[in-house]
Amino acid sequence: MPASTEPHVSVTLAEIARIARDTRTVLGLCLSAIHTAPVEGARGFGVFRM
Incomplete structure (x- = not known):
């Protein structure tokens, strides 16, 4: 068995x-x-659904 090179x-x-x-x-x-941090939504973007 070869020796480990790690x-x-x-x-x-x-x-x-x-x-x-x-x-x-x-x-x-x-x-x-x-x-x-205040919780804010993203403005100008809708909900992404797949």
């Missing part, structure tokens, strides 16, 4: 925790922006 990725537990924390921060910012 690179080995080593991620530490601290890096995983940082990525998870950053993801929660970005998700929180997005949800906050969606929640505080």
Whole structure:
């Protein structure tokens, strides 16, 4: 069986925790922006139906 040519990725537990924390921060910012933005319809466009 030939050896794998794909690179080995080593991620530490601290890096995983940082990525998870950053993801929660970005998700929180997005949800906050969606929640505080006014709800408006698109002007000049009808309803698209297939």
